[in-house]
Amino acid sequence: MTDTLYYQPKSVDEALQIKAELGAEGTFLAGGTDVVVGIRKGKLKVARTIDLSQVPGLDGIRRHDGFLEIGAMTTHKALEQHDVPAALAQSCETVGGPQIRYLGTVGGQIGTASPAGDVSVALIALKADVELRSAARGTRRLPLDEVFVGPGKTVIADDEMVTRVFVPLGRRSDFYKIGKRDAVAISLVMAAASVGPAGDVAIAIGCVAPVPLRIKRAEALLDARGLSDEAVDEAATIAREDCSPISDHRGGADYRRAMAGTLTKRLLSRLREVTPVKAKPAESSAEVA
Amino acid sequence: MxxxxxxxxxxxxxxxxxxxxxxxxxxxxxxxxxxxxxxxxxxxxxxxxxxxxxxxxxxxxxxxxxxxxxxxxxxxxxxxxxxxxxxxxxxxxxxxxxxxxxxxxLAKDDRLHPVQESFIACGAVQCGYCTPGLIVSAAALLAHNSTPSVEEVREALEGNLCRCTGYTKIIDAVLEAAGDEPAVMSVGGEK
Amino acid sequence: MSSGPPIRRRPTGPVRPGQQPQVNVIGRSIRRFDGKGKVTGETPFGGDLAGPEAYTALVIRSPHPHCEIEDVELAAARAIPGVVAIFTGDDIGGTNRHGLIRRDQEVFSRRARFMGDCLGLIVAATPKIAQRALEAVKVSYKELPIVATMDDALAEGSYPLHETGNVLSTELIRRGDADSALAESDVVVNTETRTQCVDHAFLDREAGMAYMEDGVVTIYASGQWIHEERRLVALALGLPQERVRIIQPATGGAFGGREDISIQIYLGLAALKLDHPVRIEYTREESMIARHKRHPIRIEYTLGATREGVLTAAKVRILSDEGAYASTGPAVLRKAVSHCTGPYRVPNIHADGVAVFTNNNPTGAMRGFGACQLAIAYESAIVELSRVLKIDVVELKRINLLDDGEGVTTDQKIPVVGVRDCMEAALRRIGWDKRSYETPAPHLRRGYGVSTICFGVGYGDGFPDASRARVRMADDGVVEVFTGGVDFGQGLHSLAAQIAAKELGVDPLAVRVVASDTHRTPESGSSSATRQTVFTGNAVRLAASEVAGQLLDVAAAYTGLHWDDLELRGNAIAAKHDIAGHEDRTVVLPLRQAVRLGRERGYALDVESCFKPRTVAKQKGTGKSPRAFITYMFASHVAEVLVDIETGEVKVARIVAAHDVGKAINPQQVEGQIEGGVVQGLGMALMEEVVSEGGFMKNASFTDYIIPTIVDTPTIEALVIERDDPEGPYGARGVGEPGLIGTPPAILGAIADAIGTQVHETPANAERVWKAIKRSERAGDGASA
Missing domain, CATH: 3.10.20.30 (Beta-grasp domain)
Incomplete structure (x- = not known):
């Protein structure tokens, strides 16, 4: 092992080669919105940084074979400005301020594996897959909700990199976030839901478990019974039951649990109606009038 | 030692x-x-x-x-x-x-960028610590959108905290600067 | 209402140089002269002054909120190449103490009472080396019992944090017979309000530099009262005053957060010992952990009234968390108690305040100190009374607000009480009578709240509060103003220039301001308590008018005209009106020439003056004072909110803030102060909260301590009401604090209006609002989802 702390590969293959050598000690640097803070605060002191900024071909969005294919280095801003599913666009818009969204990437969001990852929650609710690649084994593809195992922990192997995300097209979706303020806020609770062309439902909730939580028990119920008032209420109850929130300085477990139900109901009710309405309360009556 | x-x-x-x-x-x-x-x-x-x-x-x-x-x-x-x-x-x-x-x-040949001028004129500067960051964000907005709405100004500046002004005069200043010639608004450096 | 005092309209457009008339500079939005350097980024703040050529200092802080330090192991840190020195209490020559009211905090401590206590100071060649050294320091310590809350502090057998025990101070007000009056009242309401710990969150972290110059420790650092800081540095280091010089660089906000000493003593010690430039810059986390905060206060409020809504009595119990050290705590407690009934006519008052020590951050000065917490409490009681009496809250206020000449809590009679004018103007602007409760969705509720508040200006209560200023004509004919008062963004230095310009008939932007340097400028007291407009404003006016008088004397002697026929105008001395030989008000003498002539005739044209109005200490046993403060300010805010009753989220749609400022010397800056105060008030009302558990702060970063962004900020309409104040320069009263004080009660009142129940704990974040709704649903009243 060399003393080098910082690597700047010029290709994906080179990046994967370095990562394979460094293993767990190597951290990919994508947008930097988490990793650079970690470096500054000394949290990543022993880790070695693999800067992907000079690696071409990792970003970009295209439609192919019924999926939206998103390169791992695609920024939140690029997604926000592109025609992407509603929940994905809304989740990207709520990440940080513009300066963060121009930097932060979808691959970085997945790699960070925060239970408060807004975009991860939206992608899970959209039934997205993720492509991982290593020098030794090539690529593999798995559902995103199988990637996260704990705060900051994933099934991504020490020699692997997130290369692409696949979002199935044709799902109607919605997203709602409760933060401590209306911009640049880490979520207190947030949720996303989608309905597929066949009427199948997916729901994911953030900040109520160690990982972005998919509420599969509620999905099964709704798939069987449709979005009736009663079914939606039951789904909300299941969401409350199936989450395991903690209390921290942002908020209490009771509130988070209650909101898991409230947001589930709110999102499903909206999806039942028409296109999603604007999530936040409108402006002053004076301005409306 | x-x-x-x-x-x-x-x-x-x-x-x-x-x-x-x-x-x-x-x-x-x-x-x-x-x-x-x-x-x-x-x-x-x-x-x-x-x-x-x-x-x-x-x-x-x-x-x-x-x-x-x-x-x-x-x-x-x-x-x-x-x-x-x-x-x-x-x-x-x-x-x-x-x-x-x-x-x-941002200032060209000693001539302030229009946003810099309007920040002074509209009283958008108090302590001034947040000011350079706000001016860069506002200049980036106006380089692409010469007639932003109040909401667009808010969205463009949501990542810039200010603790003194209450933001009201900052919005005034960005709107005041808006509408200047695109050439004046160019900030350069775009790929 | 069609009459009432004038409301200043927003300026129709910016005033540009060249358009500024040279007369009537008072009441005009003159550009601030520090604007250009700030928009270009050229202006250096504390952290911009020194580059890598200076050594970097880092503070070793306590590992625990309450402990005896047994040993600080420094050998490993000292062994790191590039570590220049590590200082501890053994290296300091003076008292090793600081503190604004009591000198109760050690610079280098052997017993830590909160996480910010300093154990030592590392100085190294680069920031990175300093950081490595800090990580190499090992501290061994004995934990002491943690006094985490006010209840812990007051508990039987609690561990004493200071020799005097855990009670810092007490305050009271006794007027009339509150107990009897409450017993006889038709209606009595009880509320308990809990306000939170708030951080100033100024953006410019504590940063500065120091070096030795001709044996003088020269410190560039941002405070709020440089002369007091010099006293504290000199005492702590054991140096005579004249060997300490403090110069304030541009300062990125303060809001009370720079009143206590921060980096000044560390910088002074390192420069003195090493005779080499040294810099220091806190991280945001360190800034939050080390700095004092706003007092969390618990207020039990009992308010009585007649059936018709006439207030009869208030009984108030106030408990304030002082944290680990006194800071300005006793003054804040007095402010709280002396403002406990706000701008209301309450004939019988029985108030008690107790301030207790805990192992939390020391609490001290912050915009609105004491008065803003009590405003939340008395306005909450008024809302409750309105609900019980079924009298509209505005009507209730109209019945009970003070009129000119009536007495506030301390029974001080206030000649000009602008509060009714403020409220009626704010109500007109918001369209109170036609307000709509419509919302775009069924889960949203709209609500409106009105606050009416007051604030006593300056330190008051007999404190020897003074500002000095020096004005002189330089040889080049330029007016120079010297003030020790610091400007951290509020515009004091531009204001000083504007006043001097008015008195001397020159362009305000041509005035040279020399400021905030203990070796060059006279002591102007603290930039706090909303005192500088009145105090330094008056001092500058006195000095400038005396210089003006001397110039007229010079011109009179030169022209043979009577000085009373002359005035200063347009950089010249001119005839005031048509006089023989000088029809059309002609110029008789250019200013520059008058200065030269004056010098020749032995006039100094250089005057230092002092404004030191008398206030009267509180009466023992009652807390009353005929003149606790030199003057009072009044304000009224109206807030409109939308509440999501399913999630508890609150969106502030609109705020109208009307302030009686006496006279707006610079209306644009006055509006700026109000708008800024409103947004800080919004933050306090809805989102800001320092969360500590057992003395450990849980959210010491800007990721976790949340202040309002531009998106959280509604349309703010600042209304400037002008009713001349007899004490202020040109009738001005100042404006700093009330902008913040009026906002939280207006927003909380609006939330209560929307959901039918009050939130009694700040901040009223989504979770607390949601819980209030749930409580109210269980109790069977209020909003139903």
Whole structure:
């Protein structure tokens, strides 16, 4: 092992080669919105940084074979400005301020594996897959909700990199976030839901478990019974039951649990109606009038 | 700097200039080149330092401020290839070969950028610490959108905290500057 | 209402140089002269002054909120190449103490009472080396019992944090017979309000530099009262005053957060010992952990009234968390108690305040100190009374607000009480009578709240509060103003220039302001308590008018005209009106020439003056004072909110803030102060909260301590009401604090209006609002989802 702390590969293959050598000690640097803070605060002191900024071909969005294919280095801003599913666009818009969204990437969001990852929650609710690649084994593809195992922990192997995300097209979706303020806020609770062309439902909730939580028990119920008032209420109850929130300085477990139900109901009710309405309360009556 | 007689005594012999210079040089191991405010820059940096540190410590451009150094306040906003980013979240090696514009690069030939003028005129400056970051964000907005709505101004500036003004006069100032000629609004550096 | 005092309209457009008339500079939005350097980024703040050539200092802080330090192991840190020195209490020559009211905090401590206590100071060649050294320091310590809350502090057998025990101070007000009056009242309401710990969150972290110059420790650092800081540095280091010089660089906000000493003593010690430039810059986390905060206060409020809504009595119990050290705590407690009934006519008052020590951050000055917490409490009681009496809250206020000449809590009679004017103007602007409760969705509720508040200006209560200013004509004919008062963004220095310009008939932007340097400028007291407009404003006016008088004397002697026929105008001395030989008000003498002539005739044209109005200490046993403060300010805010009753989220749609400022010397800056105060008030009302558990702060960063962004900020309409104040320069009263004080009660009142129940704990974040709704649903009243 060399003393080098910082690597700047010029290709994906080179990046994967370095990562394979460094293993767990190597951290990919994508947008930097988490990793650079970690470096500054000394949290990543022993880790070695693999800067992907000079690696071409990792970003970009295209439609192919019924999926939206998103390169791992695609920024939140690029997604926000592109025609992407509603929940994905809304989740990207709520990440940080513009300066963060121009930097932060979808691959970085997945790699960070925060239970408060807004975009991860939206992608899970959209039934997205993720492509991982290593020098030794090539690529593999798995559902995103199988990637996260704990705060900051994933099934991504020490020699692997997130290369692409696949979002199935044709799902109607919605997203709602409760933060401590209306911009640049880490979520207190947030949720996303989608309905597929066949009427199948997916729901994911953030900040109520160690990982972005998919509420599969509620999905099964709704798939069987449709979005009736009663079914939606039951789904909300299941969401409350199936989450395991903690209390921290942002908020209490009771509130988070209650909101898991409230947001589930709110999102499903909206999806039942028409296109999603604007999530936040409108402006002053004076301005409306 | 250890001393022979034990831990409680300390000698106050200052290191020589050369020693300090050597210590500093040992930290700067990475060769970096990029375009800064229209000019090519080449220098040695510590690869784990951020663009914020490089601009301020090595290039002594003090207009880029830093209230939090974790991407929350926007005081260190600069344009990277024409897009507003927080310099505290960008490692310096990441800007290799790219174009950076700081607040110092906005005034042209001693003529203030229209947003700089309007910030003064509208009373949008109080303590002034957030001001450079806000001006860079506002200039980036106006370079693409010469007639923003109030909501568009809010969205463009949501990543810039201000603790003094209550934002009202900042919105006034951006709207006041809006509508100037696109050429005047050009901030450069876009790919 | 069609009459009432004039409301200043927003300026129709910016005033540009060249358009500024040279007369009537008072009441005009003159550009601030520090604007250009700030928009270009050229202006250096504390952290911009020194580059890598200076050594970097880092503070070793306590690892625990309450402990005896047994040993600080420094050998490993000292062994790191590039570590220049590590200082501890053994290295300091003076008292090793600081503290604004009591000198109760050690610079280098052997017993830590909160996480910010300092154990030592590392100085190294680069920031990175300093950081490595800090990580190499090992501290061994004995934990002491943690006094985490006010209840812990007051508990039987609680661990004493200071020799005097855990009670810092007490305050009271006794007027009339509150107990009897409450017993006889038709209606009595009880509320308990809990306000939170708030951080100033100024953006410019504590940063500065120091070096030795001709044996003088020269410190560039941002405070709020440089002369007091010099006293504290000199005492702590054991130096005579004249060997300490403090210069304030541009300062990125303060809001009370720079009143206590921060980096000044560390910088001074390092420069003195090393005779080499040294810099220091806190991280945001360190800034939050080390700095004092706003007092969390618990207020039990009992308010009585007649059936018709006439207030009869208030009984108030106030408990304030002082944290680890006194800071300005006793003054804040007095402010709280002396403002406990706000701008209301309450004939019988029985108030008690107790301030207790805990192992939390020291609490001290912050915008609105004491008065803003009590405003939340008395306005909450008024809302409750309105609900019980079924009298509209505005009507209730109209019945009970003070009129000119009536007495506030301390029974001080206030000649000009602008509060009714403020409220009626704010109500007109918001369209109170036609307000709509419509919302875009069924889960949203709209609500409106009105606050009416007051604030006593300056330190008051007999404190020897003074400002000095020096005005002189330089040889080049330029007016120079010297003030020790600091400007951290509020515009004091531009204001000083504007006043001097008015008196001397020159362009305000041509005035040279020399400021905030203990070696060059006279002591102007603290930039706090909303005192500088009145105090330094008056001092500058006195000095400038005396210089003006001397210039007229010079011109009179030169021209043979009577000085009373002359005036200063347009950089010249001119005839005031048509006089023989000088029809058309002609110029008789250019200013520059008058200065030269004056010098020749032995006039100094250089005057220092002092404004030191008398206030009267509180009466023992009652807390009353005929003149606790030199003057009072009044304000009224109206807030409109939308509440999501399913999630508890609150969106502030609109705020109208009307302030009686006496006279707006610079209307744009006055509006700026109000708008800024409103947004800080919004933050306090809805989101800001320092969360500590057992003395450990849980959210010491801008990621986790949340202040309002531009998106959280509604349309703010600042209304400037002008009713001349007899004490202020040109009738001005100041404006700093009330902008913040009026907002939280207006927003909380609006939330209560929307959901039918009050939130009694701040901040009223989504979770607390949601819980209030749930409580109210269970109790069977209020909003139903």
């Amino acid at each position: 250890t001393n022979a007689s034990g831990v409680e005594e300390q000698t106050l012999t200052l290191p020589s200039e050369q020693e300090v210079e050597k210590l500093r040089a040992a930290e700067a191991t990475w060769s970096l080149s990029f375009t800064l405010n229209g000019e090519s820059v080449e220098l040695m940096v510590d690869p784990t330092e951020t663009l914020y540190d490089t601009l301020r410590e090595r290039l002594r451009l003090i207009g880029t401020k830093g209230a939090c150094l974790e991407g929350e306040c926007g005081s260190c906003t600069v344009l990277l290839d024409g897009k507003p980013v927080t310099a505290c979240l960008v490692t310096s090696p990441q800007v290799q070969g790219r174009t950076v514009v700081t607040v110092e690069g």
